[in-house]
Amino acid sequence: xxxxxxxxxxxxxxxxxxxxxxxxxxxxxxxxxxxxxxxxxxxxxxxxxxxxxxxxxxxxxxxxxxxxxxxxxxxxxxxxxxxxxxxxxxxxxxxxxxxxxxxxxxxxxxxxxxxxxxxxxxxxxxxxxxxxxxxxxxxxxxxxxxxxxxxxxxxxxxxxxxxxxxxxxxxxxxxxxxxxxxxxxxxxxxxxxxxxxxxxxxxxxxxxxxxxxxxxxxxxxxxxxxxxxxxxxxxxxxxxxxxxxxxxxxxxxxxxxxxxxxxxxxxxxxxxxxxxxxxxxxxxxxxxxxxxxxxxxxxxxxxxxxxxxxxxxxxxxxxxxxxxxxxxxxxxxxxxxxxxxxxxxxxxxxxxxxxxxxxxxxxxxxxxxxxxxxxxxxxxxxxxxxxxxxxx
Amino acid sequence: xxxxxxxxxxxxxxxxxxxxxxxxxxxxxxxxxxxxxxxxxxxxxxxxxxxxxxxxxxxxxxxxxxxxxxxxxxxxxxxxxxxxxxxxxxxxxxxxxxxxxxxxxxxxxxxxxxxxxxxxxxxxxxxxxxxxxxxxxxxxxxxxxxxxxxxxxxxxxxxxxxxxxxxxxxxxxxxxxxxxxxxxxxxxxxxxxxxxxxxxxxxxxxxxxxxxxxxxxxxxxxxxxxxxxxxxxxxxxxxxxxxxxxxxxxxxxxxxxxxxxxxxxxxxxxxxxxxxxxxxxxxxxxxxxxxxxxxxxxxxxxxxxxx
Numbered sequence: 001x002x003x004x005x006x007x008x009x010x011x012x013x014x015x016x017x018x019x020x021x022x023x024x025x026x027x028x029x030x031x032x033x034x035x036x037x038x039x040x041x042x043x044x045x046x047x048x049x050x051x052x053x054x055x056x057x058x059x060x061x062x063x064x065x066x067x068x069x070x071x072x073x074x075x076x077x078x079x080x081x082x083x084x085x086x087x088x089x090x091x092x093x094x095x096x097x098x099x100x101x102x103x104x105x106x107x108x109x110x111x112x113x114x115x116x117x118x119x120x121x122x123x124x125x126x127x128x129x130x131x132x133x134x135x136x137x138x139x140x141x142x143x144x145x146x147x148x149x150x151x152x153x154x155x156x157x158x159x160x161x162x163x164x165x166x167x168x169x170x171x172x173x174x175x176x177x178x179x180x181x182x183x184x185x186x187x188x189x190x191x192x193x194x195x196x197x198x199x200x201x202x203x204x205x206x207x208x209x210x211x212x213x214x215x216x217x218x219x220x221x222x223x224x225x226x227x228x229x230x231x232x233x234x235x236x237x238x239x240x241x242x243x244x245x246x247x248x249x250x251x252x253x254x255x256x257x258x259x260x261x262x263x264x265x266x267x268x269x270x271x272x273x274x275x276x277x278x279x280x281x282x283x284x285x286x287x288x289x290x291x292x293x294x295x296x297x298x299x300x301x302x303x304x305x306x307x308x309x310x311x312x313x314x315x316x317x318x319x320x321x322x323x324x325x326x327x328x329x330x331x332x333x334x335x336x337x338x339x340x341x342x343x344x345x346x347x348x349x350x351x352x353x354x355x356x357x358x359x360x361x362x363x364x365x366x367x368x369x370x371x372x373x374x375x376x377x378x379x380x381x382x383x384x385x386x387x388x389x390x391x392x
Numbered sequence: 393x394x395x396x397x398x399x400x401x402x403x404x405x406x407x408x409x410x411x412x413x414x415x416x417x418x419x420x421x422x423x424x425x426x427x428x429x430x431x432x433x434x435x436x437x438x439x440x441x442x443x444x445x446x447x448x449x450x451x452x453x454x455x456x457x458x459x460x461x462x463x464x465x466x467x468x469x470x471x472x473x474x475x476x477x478x479x480x481x482x483x484x485x486x487x488x489x490x491x492x493x494x495x496x497x498x499x500x501x502x503x504x505x506x507x508x509x510x511x512x513x514x515x516x517x518x519x520x521x522x523x524x525x526x527x528x529x530x531x532x533x534x535x536x537x538x539x540x541x542x543x544x545x546x547x548x549x550x551x552x553x554x555x556x557x558x559x560x561x562x563x564x565x566x567x568x569x570x571x572x573x574x575x576x577x578x579x580x581x582x583x584x585x586x587x588x589x590x591x592x593x594x595x596x597x598x599x600x601x602x603x604x605x606x607x608x609x610x611x612x613x614x615x616x617x618x619x620x621x622x623x624x625x626x627x628x629x630x631x632x633x634x635x636x637x638x639x640x641x642x643x644x645x646x647x648x649x650x651x652x653x654x655x656x657x658x659x660x661x662x663x664x665x666x667x668x669x670x671x672x673x674x675x676x677x678x679x680x681x682x683x684x685x686x687x688x689x690x691x692x693x694x695x696x697x698x699x
Contacts, residue, residue, distance in 0.1 A: 023476055023479035023480060023483070024472060024475045024476050024479055026472055026475070050479065050482060050483060051479065052475040052476070052478050052479040054471060054472065054475045054515065055515065056468065056471075056511055056515075057507060057508070057510070057511030057514075058507060058508070058511070060464070060465065060468070060508070061465060061468035061471075061507075061508045061511055061512075064461060064462065064465035064468035064469045064472065064508065065468050065469065065471050065472030065475065066472060067461050067469060067472060068436070068459060068461070068468070068469040068470060068471065068472025068473040068474075068475075068476070069472035069473065069475055069476040069479075070472075070476075071459050071473065072434075072472070072473040072476035072477060072480075073476065073480065074475075074476035074479055074480060076472070076476065090462060091461065091462060091465070094461050094462060098461070199457075200434050200457040200458075200459055200473055200476075201434065201457070201473075201476065201477055201480065201486055201490060202457070203432035203433075203434070203456075203457060203488060203490060206454065206455055206456050206457045206458070207457060207458075208447050208452035208454050208457075208458045208459075209457075209458065209459040209460070209461075210443075210447070210458075210459055210460035210461050211447040211448070211449040211450075211452060211460070212443065212444050212447050212448050212449060213449045214448065214449075217449050217450065
């Protein structure tokens with residue numbers, strides 16, 4: 001029997017980890033992720049999991065030990081935030097390049113400097129081209145559900161890639177919400193056992209992991225990594241279908257909220273989507289054809305489906321909780337706009353919001369929609385990239 | 393104790409055909425270390441000469457399972473493998489006994505990998521870490537590391553008009569590892585193969601972490617004839633530049649005491665990296681090196697109760 005509980009995002013993720021019962025977890029404390037490893041430590045201490053918990057001396061070693069464990073055939077996990085993810089950066093690429101199905105919750109937090117412990121997406125956006133699959137989560141329920149599905153996605157024979165499950169620091173990680181947790185047995189039978197093709201511990205069939213490629217092979221191996229990304233979308237959808245059967249909750253590559261007949265669309269990731277849905281409902285009541293697209297799978301980027309969902313809109317605003325610092329908008333905007341290049345052309349604008357945990361409110365999002373209405377009416381974009389809610 | 397006849401019958405886990413330089417001591421050290429293993433072994437390696445010369449895709453010289461992931465994390469990576477082994481053994485998915493050895497050069501061990509090594513040792517993983525110490529970043533072209541001895545000329549501590557090679561004495565990593573209070577720490581060199589292999593056997597036999605620092609001269613960086621590798625190693629021991637000792641459960645023991653402690657001068661003279669020290673204005677550095685060796689040797693003897 002699944003049960004409804006009042007739970008924070010971190011607690012929900014820790015519960016999912018308990019149910020996944022990984023062979024190895026190697027992790028290091030960092031705000032706002034710390035609670036996940038603290039709670040998980042109690043599961044280890046109380047014998048609620050069989051996990052070997054490796055209390056490493058840094059995030060670099062956390063990812064390194066996780067890589068070693070995964071190459072040894074174990075189901076291996078870690079968890080981090082912000083500077084911790086930044087310190088893992090080198091090893092993220094290696095985890096993906098070695099095709100290791102590691103699963104890691106990441107609690108989104110701003111990057112220094114200035115140092116800041118609150119939410120934005122600078123950390124995971126910096127890892128978007130590392131070869132990791134990235135799933136974004138609006139709330140604790142989605143973080144929990146995504147983490148369980150991530151195990152199946154990562155380990156799928158056609159994928160064999162690491163997965164990052166992202167949720168907003170403090171807003172979701174520390175906010176208490178209602179969520180429904182599945183039975184332990186349901187989760188365990190859903191994820192099954194890992195059956196690696198090669199393993200370091202398969203001593204009778206010794207294999208070399210992490211060999212040196214020169215110009216004669218490196219390109220082919222990177223090409224294979226790119227090819228694997230093309231399989232992800234289908235697997236994410238298949239796993240979601242199966243997950244719906246055991247949970248009653250359905251997932252897609254993204255959530256289209258009142259988008260079908262919308263003329264003005266906002267694209268957003270994670271918790272701000274919840275706020276934006278309120279705004280959409282309110283503006284719909286006022287007669288505006290407002291809609292929302294909340295991206296779940298950001299890497300690889302489901303560009304065809306996103307283009308199909310946004311084609312024909314009159315104006316689109318992409319809300320980025322990270323700045324690309326390229327002077328042409330945030331990373332989500334750059335991808336969405338690039339994908340839309342071949343679509344019959346809606347006007348597109350970008351808003352950078354919420355850096356370092358700055359709240360975004362319904363009025364600001366409503367303002368975005370009013371901007372879109374003006375753009376749709378006049379056909380003119382006066383400010384392609386706008387910083388929302390900042391002192392200028 | 394290792395028996396030469398038995399050792400020759402054992403399979404080579406690092407097979408020939410690798411691309412290490414003629415006269416390189418690293419593969420000699422690795423082959424000797426792996427001769428000490430009686431169970432299946434998983435090998436980890438930091439980025440460096442050993443890794444790049446033995447794993448050029450689609451070839452591998454490793455007959456044992458092998459993993460390289462990056463430069464600074466050989467210890468952390470193998471600690472994850474060892475944790476996986478414990479987890480899977482507990483679940484009955486693995487029944488065999490397996491040993492774990494992580495290799496790293498001095499750059500990957502004394503410097504960039506020091507934190508990950510210290511962490512893995514403190515956590516108590518049942519693994520052996522072997523540093524093959526060639527006293528500089530040889531893979532990238534002979535740059536100084538904290539293992540480079542005072543006076544040596546490297547490409548980032550070149551012997552110039554005003555600075556005569558590396559200014560600082562090297563870090564005493566073996567003693568630093570002994571301060572981790574792990575069950576077994578040793579210093580060794582492949583010229584004294586029986587001493588080295590016995591130490592690896594002891595390191596593998598202890599439950600928990602062990603560390604061995606093995607001197608592995610680089611004929612390119614040290615600038616000597618590749619035929620002289622073994623002689624150069626012997627010289628390091630005979631001069632007490634590289635004393636052979638072990639620290640077993642906190643007890644220090646000198647495992648080889650040279651019959652006659654030779655002056656370091658003759659040993660330095662055989663290596664091009666110290667050539668500039670023999671200019672009159674630099675002679676004082678040779679004296680400083682000798683004084684440092686003498687001081688360290690006496691301190692070691694005192695620590696080992698062998699003075």
